[in-house]
Amino acid sequence: xxxxxxxxxxxxxxxxxxxxxxxxxxxxxxxxxxxxxxxxxxxxxxxxxxxxxxxxxxxxxxxxxxxxxxxxxxxxxxxxxxxxxxxxxxxxxxxxxxxxxxxxxxxxxxxxxxxxxxxxxxxxxxxxxxxxxxxxxxxxxxxxxxxxxxxxxxxxxxxxxxxxxxxxxxxxxxxxxxxxxxxxxxxxxxxxxxxxxxxxxxxxxxxxxxxxxxxxxxxxxxxxxxxxxxxxxxxxxxxxxxxxx
Amino acid sequence: xxxxxxxxxxxxxxxxxxxxxxxxxxxxxxxxxxxxxxxxxxxxxxxxxxxxxxxxxxxxxxxxxxxxxxxxxxxxxxxxxxxxxxxxxxxxxxxxxxxxxxxxxxxxxxxxxxxxxxxxxxxxxxxxxxxxxxxxxxxxxxxxxxxxxxxxxxxxxxxxxxxxxxxxxxxxxxxxxxxxxxxxxxxxxxxxxxxxxxxxxxxxxxxxxxxxxxxxxxxxxxxxxxxxxxxxxxxxxxxxxxxxxxxxxxxxxxxxxxxxxxxxxxxxxxxxxxxxxxxxxxxxxxxxxxxxxxx
Numbered sequence: 001x002x003x004x005x006x007x008x009x010x011x012x013x014x015x016x017x018x019x020x021x022x023x024x025x026x027x028x029x030x031x032x033x034x035x036x037x038x039x040x041x042x043x044x045x046x047x048x049x050x051x052x053x054x055x056x057x058x059x060x061x062x063x064x065x066x067x068x069x070x071x072x073x074x075x076x077x078x079x080x081x082x083x084x085x086x087x088x089x090x091x092x093x094x095x096x097x098x099x100x101x102x103x104x105x106x107x108x109x110x111x112x113x114x115x116x117x118x119x120x121x122x123x124x125x126x127x128x129x130x131x132x133x134x135x136x137x138x139x140x141x142x143x144x145x146x147x148x149x150x151x152x153x154x155x156x157x158x159x160x161x162x163x164x165x166x167x168x169x170x171x172x173x174x175x176x177x178x179x180x181x182x183x184x185x186x187x188x189x190x191x192x193x194x195x196x197x198x199x200x201x202x203x204x205x206x207x208x209x210x211x212x213x214x215x216x217x218x219x220x221x222x223x224x225x226x227x228x229x230x231x232x233x234x235x236x237x238x239x240x241x242x243x244x245x
Numbered sequence: 246x247x248x249x250x251x252x253x254x255x256x257x258x259x260x261x262x263x264x265x266x267x268x269x270x271x272x273x274x275x276x277x278x279x280x281x282x283x284x285x286x287x288x289x290x291x292x293x294x295x296x297x298x299x300x301x302x303x304x305x306x307x308x309x310x311x312x313x314x315x316x317x318x319x320x321x322x323x324x325x326x327x328x329x330x331x332x333x334x335x336x337x338x339x340x341x342x343x344x345x346x347x348x349x350x351x352x353x354x355x356x357x358x359x360x361x362x363x364x365x366x367x368x369x370x371x372x373x374x375x376x377x378x379x380x381x382x383x384x385x386x387x388x389x390x391x392x393x394x395x396x397x398x399x400x401x402x403x404x405x406x407x408x409x410x411x412x413x414x415x416x417x418x419x420x421x422x423x424x425x426x427x428x429x430x431x432x433x434x435x436x437x438x439x440x441x442x443x444x445x446x447x448x449x450x451x452x453x454x455x456x457x458x459x460x461x462x463x464x465x466x467x468x469x470x471x472x473x474x475x476x477x478x479x480x481x482x483x484x485x486x487x488x489x490x491x492x493x494x495x496x497x498x499x500x501x502x503x504x505x506x507x508x509x510x511x512x513x514x515x516x517x518x519x520x521x522x523x524x525x526x527x528x529x530x531x532x533x534x535x536x537x538x539x540x
Contacts, residue, residue: 065430089436101431105423113417114424115435162435 016041016166016197017062022071022081024054024061024221031057033221034071039166044188044198046208049218050244055201056098058218059168062199063095064088075166092119094164098171098201100155102143108135111143112158122163131187132157149180156187167191170201185210205232205239217242250511257510258389264506265499266395266464269402270457272498274479275486276406277453279494280413282483283426284446287337287348291329293476294359295451298325299458300467301363304374314377314463321459322452329451330444337447338440356473363469371466398460405456406495413491422446481524487537497535 015038022035032054039045047055060066062073064085073080080088089095094115103111112128112135129136132153138146146154152172159167169188173181181204188198188211202208208215209232217225219242227235250257274296281289289295302321306312312320332355340347376394383392413419425432425439433439458472465471486497501520509516527535 063434065434085430085434086436086438089434095434097431101428103424103427105427106420110420110424114420114432116437118436159435 014040014042016043016076017199018072018074019058019062020072020074022058022061022069022073024057024066024070025068026057027067031221032061032069035061035218035222037216037223037226039197039199041165041197042192042195043214044192044200044212046200046202046205046212046215047218048202048205048208048215048239048243050242051203053218054221055218056170057221059095059170059199059201062088062168063093065095089115089162089164090118092164093166093168094118094159094162095168096155096159096170096172098174100151102146102151102154104142104144106143107140108143108146108154109139111154112161115158115162117161117163119163119165121165123157123160125161128157128160131160131190149176149183152176152180152184156184160191165195166197166199168199168201171203172200173202173204173207181207205243252510255389260506260510261503262389262391262395262399262506263509264503265399266502267505268499268502269399270461270475270498271479271482271502272406272495273402273453273457273460274475275482275494275498276409276491277450277457278479278483279486279488279491280409280453281447281450282488283491284422284443285333285337285341285348286345287340287352288345289447289450290349290353290476291332291355291359292352292451292454292479293472293474294356295325295329295454295472296458296461296475297363297469297472298328298359299455300374300462300465300471301367301458301469302455303459303462304372304467307374314459318456318459322455325455325458326448326452330448333444333447338443360469360473367469369468369470371468371471374462374467376463394463398464401460402457403499405453406498409453410491410495478520481520483534484524485520485527485534487534490534490536493534493536 017039019038020036022032023030024032035054035058047058049055057066061069062080064080064083069081071081075091075093078091080091103114106114112125134150135154135157138150143154144151156169156172172184176184185207188200191198192211200208200212205215209229212229214229215227215232216223217227225238225242227239232239274292278289278292281287299321302324303314303317306317306320307314336351336355337348340351380394380397383390413422421432421437421442425437425442429439461471482497482501483494485501486493501523504523505516505519508519515522
């Protein structure tokens, strides 16, 4: 277990993303206070924590869609802090925001085709439909006319097309029926088996436990603990204390 | 002579044609405003001045460089649009994080400056611009005499408006534009250069105004104030159609031109005010405009 002082994890050769001493602000409000963690290629890692702990802000900071950030975020060795979000996306990072960001003035097909391909090896439309058959039948519906689950599938499906290998998924199971949650978790395991690296923000750690390799506990804008998925059962008491559930 | 509702048919159709022509300008100009407002959230008060610049650039190309109407129809919108993009990059782009009011004040001030400069250089009496020889004269349609150039104005505006609608609603570029109108942050996070898209959109909206200006040059005298006279009505059209609606701007522009033309026939006293009366009614009944989405 790491202490609250956060010794920087040793960066190893397969580290895909290294976050160090990350601070972030919304206007005047200081939200991240020295966030630090590592993600290795091919891992699924969750950020767990209470509301307002800074999980979503961490994803937004990686993506560069926040007012102000300081510190270091290195992706494949290159620094992301200081880059505009469109350049970050072009490096092969894709973000699925918590509010899903489905465009009302675009139909399902246009929503799917919107994010430009940034690297070879992305999903074809056929592969996306195989993963999410519902979308194929709704291609010409207005994006926001879909059910919540379908919108989530659309929001994830469209970033799979881009060829990005690091996916930032912000609460993909939030507010969805259990059967849809299962489907999304299944999809995440499938993506992992295909070699995608995923950072998952979750409130629902039961769902997270079925897909993740490791969990970072986020409190007051920093990582306060790290739990390997195998230790999750044994760490339940601790986890309940952290999450206040 | 044939009469319809007690009005000589020729007079009726003549006014309808005039209405259609005015409608063509309303549609093209309000379309540009709608495109700009949609993505930039700026009410472009410089629009009338940019329309006037289109007419002047056309006149200058002919007078100083001997470049005729047809090349000017392409060149003048490009030039005016390029100037618009410079204005967007250097000035308007600084205001996006501020209240709407600042954009309104800036573009209004720019309109006054541009019109002042042209008035200083060319006076206010107006400069003549000849109808291109291919379109001079007219045809007798039996029920009315149609000056060819006026027919051309209606057709050209309609084609440009529909092409704009097609680009925005049916193409990939248009999908970027619509998406960026809704959520620019997310579109940018997908790797799309939104600031560039914004600049191009402003340039395009302004180019539409420039295009209308060249179309107008042979009909109305090329005059520094030609834009400010028209733009007030165009803003009323935009309010009626609903800010930011593409199809709404086109349909409302043409219909209001027609309504204005009909009013001239049946109750000429109200011709100058009918659009504003309709605007007041629409604001009372449907504040977002006939085609606008409720905020």
